[in-house]
Amino acid sequence: MTGKSSRFPEADLHCHTTSSDGLLTPRELVQAASKLGLKAVGITDHDTISGWNEAVAAGEELDVEILRGIELNTDWNGIEVHILGYEPSGESIPFQEKLRELREGRSNRIIKILGRLHDMNVKIAPEEIKAIAQGESIGRPHVAQVLVQRGYVETIKEAFDQYIGTGAPAYVPHLKLTPEEGINLIRTAGGVAVLAHPGINQLDHQILPWVKAGLQGIEVSHSDHTPEDEQHYRSLAKLYRLIMTGGSDFHGEECKPGVKLGGWGVSYEVTEEIRELAITSKR
Template identity: 60%
Template sequence: MVSTFTLYEADLHCHTTASDGLLTPTELVRLVAELGLKAVAITDHDTIQGWEEAVDAGLNYQIQVLRGIELNTNWRGKEVHILGYELDGSSNYLNQKLKGLGEARVHRMLEILARLATLGIVISEDEVRQFAQGESIGRPHIAQVLLKHGFIRSIKEGFERYIGMGAPAYVPRYKLTPEEGIKLVRQAQGVAVLAHPGIQQLEEGIPDWIQVGLQGIEVWHSEHKLEDVKRYGTLAEHYDLLTTGGSDFHGEAQKPGVQVGRWGVSLDVVEQILSRAKQNRWNLDREC
């Protein structure tokens, strides 16, 4: 696959079939290698299920794989996404929290299906699970079933007509607070980064989130405008935070035009994250 754009060395925000991406972890890492990138972070929603396969593929394709996650949280009625990097996957606390979030996702899916049924659209839980190849079930999987049966012509239409906020089958999701999400990452020895703050204009919350352990801001993102890059880059510098970046890749059908590596960072940032994660582990060990 040949890109017409200059690509970064590392894309630190990518999704796989472990949540709502269209490529398996192996397929994603292979694509990263084909494009000539050097590193990628697997940041699936509320799950770490794709890590092992991605790391194995990284060894095969000589790609550095960061073990990440994206946690969806709520702040003042706004969606706030917290990225975590290099967490300890053996953490009992982390795994128990993720199990609870997974159960909440299933409950939400069933409520959405019930609301769709009242609109004359009957689809089964089993069909949704077939699209949700991983343990993290979400609305995009429901939209894929709607598309398969011809109820909609695109994933975007599915959200706008049926399952997006304000649509007739929309069901709010159980969410952590940003503080809870940051603390979860930090207690699992990871590096906590605020994802794509320009989408919701979240600068007001940053000082408080730093107090509970936020260590970086995602400055480069597929939905950030130039003014967002400048604003959040300046804020990161002011607060001495890491500046990260990534495409938020899901696959062409999920996010048209969002290509791996078109948004991202240099390998220097990867090294900074790894160094900060090592320091986090040292600090936690010292506290114990």
């Protein structure tokens, strides 16, 4: 984590729950947001929208607005690029089918990772991963949690560094869309497509082509962004007339130490901006 927490965010629009690789259930996350005084949170689980209903119900009860979202892992020339989608229609059949395909790809990837770990005499059964993964979207963080529980490593970071991170012995690439495909998937479902944490990969030269492909926003405030990153991407957002979003990328302390819910984010007005743009997209 390299970023600096925003001072007074009203909305944390990048949060993960147990529906993918977060540690809090959708309801627990909304309860935590309510205690912090957040006005809105974005539920942006990987390749699944299964946490939406629980989060919305909790939000109505606790007076926290829920921005329904998704995070897609895409690939640009071997570099992982994450695309956030806000308020896509969960009723879109092509959207549902593609998410199902991506989740199946995730499950197949985990089996291959476990096979590589087995070859290294690190023997973990698929059932152990399923016991950890409460949602339908399984990922490497679940493998990392089991590696910690079994005593192979002490921390999740160590699990990625030694075993399953990019370039590590048990790393297996997974099925990915191109950024353009991810943007199109979100847009055709009536959602708002946003480039997540661009400071990580710094593919600034690709932002304009992605804008031409339908990108509508840039995540400016993020736990991995330095103050310089934030200032830089604010300038690019103004240049390309993009919505400036922000969020912590909260997963839970064990998964992402130091990344606190509500530590990064935006004003509530950004939530309204995104909703208005999504409504326009669906017309």
